[in-house]
Amino acid sequence: MKDKEIERLIKLEEKRQRGAINLIASENYVSKDVLRALGSVFTNKYAEGYPGKRYYGGNEIVDKVENLAKERALKLFKLPNKKWVVNVQPYSGSPANLAVYLALVPLGAKIVGMSLSTGGHLTHGHKVSTTGKLWNWIHFGVSKKTELLDYDEIRKIARREKPKMIVAGFTAYSRVIDFKKLRKICDEIKAILMIDMSHFAGLVAGGAYPPPFPCADIVTTTTHKTLRGPRAAMIFLRKEFSEAVNKSVFPGLQGGPHINQIAAVAVCLKEAMSPNFKKHARQVVKNARVLARELQKRGWRIISGGTDSHLFLVDTWGRGLSGKTAQELLEAEKIIVNKNTIPYDTRSPFDPSGIRIGTAAVTTSGMKEKDIIKIAIKIDKILKKHANH
Numbered sequence: 001m002k003d004k005e006i007e008r009l010i011k012l013e014e015k016r017q018r019g020a021i022n023l024i025a026s027e028n029y030v031s032k033d034v035l036r037a038l039g040s041v042f043t044n045k046y047a048e049g050y051p052g053k054r055y056y057g058g059n060e061i062v063d064k065v066e067n068l069a070k071e072r073a074l075k076l077f078k079l080p081n082k083k084w085v086v087n088v089q090p091y092s093g094s095p096a097n098l099a100v101y102l103a104l105v106p107l108g109a110k111i112v113g114m115s116l117s118t119g120g121h122l123t124h125g126h127k128v129s130t131t132g133k134l135w136n137w138i139h140f141g142v143s144k145k146t147e148l149l150d151y152d153e154i155r156k157i158a159r160r161e162k163p164k165m166i167v168a169g170f171t172a173y174s175r176v177i178d179f180k181k182l183r184k185i186c187d188e189i190k191a192i193l194m195i196d197m198s199h200f201a202g203l204v205a206g207g208a209y210p211p212p213f214p215c216a217d218i219v220t221t222t223t224h225k226t227l228r229g230p231r232a233a234m235i236f237l238r239k240e241f242s243e244a245v246n247k248s249v250f251p252g253l254q255g256g257p258h259i260n261q262i263a264a265v266a267v268c269l270k271e272a273m274s275p276n277f278k279k280h281a282r283q284v285v286k287n288a289r290v291l292a293r294e295l296q297k298r299g300w301r302i303i304s305g306g307t308d309s310h311l312f313l314v315d316t317w318g319r320g321l322s323g324k325t326a327q328e329l330l331e332a333e334k335i336i337v338n339k340n341t342i343p344y345d346t347r348s349p350f351d352p353s354g355i356r357i358g359t360a361a362v363t364t365s366g367m368k369e370k371d372i373i374k375i376a377i378k379i380d381k382i383l384k385k386h387a388n389h
C-alpha cells in the first residue's frame, strides 16, 4: 500500500485479532474470498435501482451479482421463490429494520417488541433509537424467575395493545425462540410478525437453531455475525410485502447499493451452503454450551441456566464484579468480551451486572471443546481473583 499510515494500522489490527481470544458474540472472521469480493472493483460502481431497472448505465455485471446473491439467499434458507423474495441491498441491520417499519407500520402506530435490557436490540424500539421515537413501542421482557421469554405475557400484551406488528429477535438472549407461538399470537390479533435473526442466521443456515421461516412474515438479518459474511444485511419477505419494503429500502431510505458488499454476501452465502458450514454451526453451539457449563461449574451464574445458541450472559455482579470491571480484567489478558446488562439489572448499561460471551469467532478459528475448557479455566482464574466469594 502507498498509504503507510493506514497499512500500519491494518497490520496492527491483524496482529491484535490474531493475538486475542475473541468472545464478542456478534463478531466473526470472514474468509479470504469474502475480503476479496469486498475489496473488489465493484466498489467503483453506482447502481441505484434493482436488477433490470437501474438508473445508471453499465450495470449488466452488477445485475448478475445482485441476482446471484438473491438466488443463493433463498436457496440457503430453503425458501420457495413463489412465496418469498429477498432484498440484499440494506447497508446493515439498523437500516434494514427501519426500512421494514417505514414500509409496513404507519408512523406513531403500535409495535410490540423485546426490550433491549432483556436481550432485544436498539432498533427494536429503544427510546434512544429513531425507531423508538417514530413508533409507539410496547416492550416485553423475560420472566424474572426463569429468565426465559414468557409467551403468555407476550400474548396478554398483544391482545391488550393490538399492535400492527410484533418484533422478536435478540442480541443477548441465549435460548430458542418459539416462533410458532409468536405466529399464533400474531394470527389472533392480525399482526405482522417480524423476526430479526441477525445473531443466529448462521446457526439457522447450518441447521443448529430453528428457522424463523415460514412462521414469520418478514425476517431481517445482518450477514456478519454467525453467518460469517461482510457487514451488510438482508430482508426476507413474503411476496405480498415485497413492493412496499423494496420501495422503502430504495429510494425510501438508501441511495446506491454497495455492490462490493453484495458480492461478498453472495460469497458467504455459498460458503454457508457447504457441509463444512453445517459442522461449524453445530460446533459453535456445542462450544457455547461447554463454555457456559464449565463457568457454571466454577461458580459463575449463567443467565437462564445455559444456552441453545452461540451466546450466553454471565452474572458477574453476583460475585461482586461489575461487567465493566470483568471486561477490563479479561481484556488485560487478551480475552475480549463485552459488558452487558442482565435481565432486571439494577446497574447502569455503562457498568452493568454481567458480560456477554459468544463462541462464533473462536469456532471459526478452529477451537473445539478441549480448547474451550481451557478458556473457561482462564476466565475463571482471571475473574475469581477479584470476586468477593
Ligand code: DSN
Residues within 6 Å of the ligand: 025, 026, 093, 121, 171
Ligand atoms: N452490536 C451488535 C451486537 O453486538 O449484538 C448488535 O447490533
